Amino acid sequence: MVVSMTGFGRASGQINSCFLTVELKSVNHRFLEISVKMPKQFMWLEDKIKKLISQYVSRGRIEVYVNIEGESLVDKSINIDWVLLTQFVDSLKQIKARFSLNDEISLDHILSLGEGLDIKEEPKSNVDIENVLLHTVKSALQKLTEMRKTEGEQLALDLKQRLVAMTNITVDLESTALSIIEQYREKLQKRVSEYVSGIIDENRILTEVALFADKADISEELTRIHSHIYQFGESLQANGPIGRKLDFIVQELNREVNTIGSKANDSQIAKNVVELKSIIEKLREQVQNIE
Numbered sequence: 001m002v003v004s005m006t007g008f009g010r011a012s013g014q015i016n017s018c019f020l021t022v023e024l025k026s027v028n029h030r031f032l033e034i035s036v037k038m039p040k041q042f043m044w045l046e047d048k049i050k051k052l053i054s055q056y057v058s059r060g061r062i063e064v065y066v067n068i069e070g071e072s073l074v075d076k077s078i079n080i081d082w083v084l085l086t087q088f089v090d091s092l093k094q095i096k097a098r099f100s101l102n103d104e105i106s107l108d109h110i111l112s113l114g115e116g117l118d119i120k121e122e123p124k125s126n127v128d129i130e131n132v133l134l135h136t137v138k139s140a141l142q143k144l145t146e147m148r149k150t151e152g153e154q155l156a157l158d159l160k161q162r163l164v165a166m167t168n169i170t171v172d173l174e175s176t177a178l179s180i181i182e183q184y185r186e187k188l189q190k191r192v193s194e195y196v197s198g199i200i201d202e203n204r205i206l207t208e209v210a211l212f213a214d215k216a217d218i219s220e221e222l223t224r225i226h227s228h229i230y231q232f233g234e235s236l237q238a239n240g241p242i243g244r245k246l247d248f249i250v251q252e253l254n255r256e257v258n259t260i261g262s263k264a265n266d267s268q269i270a271k272n273v274v275e276l277k278s279i280i281e282k283l284r285e286q287v288q289n290i291e
Contacts, residue, residue, distance in 0.1 A: 036066070257273055261273040
């Protein structure tokens with residue numbers, strides 16, 4: 001089954017008077033890479049979110065955006081570092097005495113030392129937050145997966161059409177390759193007869209034709225191309241990630257077509273090679289987006 005690596009999913013959840021929104025964006029990537037962006041006080045859930053996503057997605061770059069609106073889900077408290085503030089005030093008094101300053105030490109002076117006061121945030125209910133947030137992520141994941149499958153179906157249709165086109169061109173190549181040998185024999189015999197009067201050495205002609213046929217033989221390459229096309233089509237029906245396998249098959253197809261191109265000594269074969277390489281390039285582009 002073909003699954004695209006491109007998709008989007010969005011879901012919302014609620015905890016008391018607080019609303020959560022989760023957005024997932026997926027693009028193609030060689031491996032599975034997950035990036036989570038959410039308020040820092042909830043980053044302790046990052047690993048669980050990534051683990052949940054990995055159950056649905058095998059490849060691709062997944063960007064997770066968690067937005068929280070409404071009443072805060074954290075309890076805030078102020079911690080005062082009395083030891084540090086006392087040292088700070090004593091230091092101010094020493095500075096004042098040393099330089100004979102008349103300014104009075106005020107609250108503003110004390111507050112200017114930011115390290116003396118620390119605002120601490122603690123989630124109100126870890127269990128409730130975890131359950132609602134993970135449930136919302138799961139809902140967004142289901143929508144993301146549905147979109148990836150829908151696009152994958154369209155990719156599969158396009159790929160199958162291109163495989164049919166490749167098969168037709170390969171069949172044409174087989175037909176052309178068979179006729180080229182006989183054409184070469186006729187041309188060679190004609191040229192020899194133009195320059196040599198009398199009896200033509202038929203054995204010599206056959207030897208030259210055999211050498212030419214050996215150099216121009218593309219039957220093995222065509223057989224492997226048919227095999228690769230068949231494997232590609234079978235892989236489209238397989239379950240699980242198939243993107244890397246398809247990418248490998250495309251590389252092999254390209255290698256075989258390049259070999260045929262290097263042996264091409266006929267304009268029709270050269271034309272077919274160009275057409276095949278164009279289709280292979282389209283296959284490569286589409287395969288890059290398959291999980």
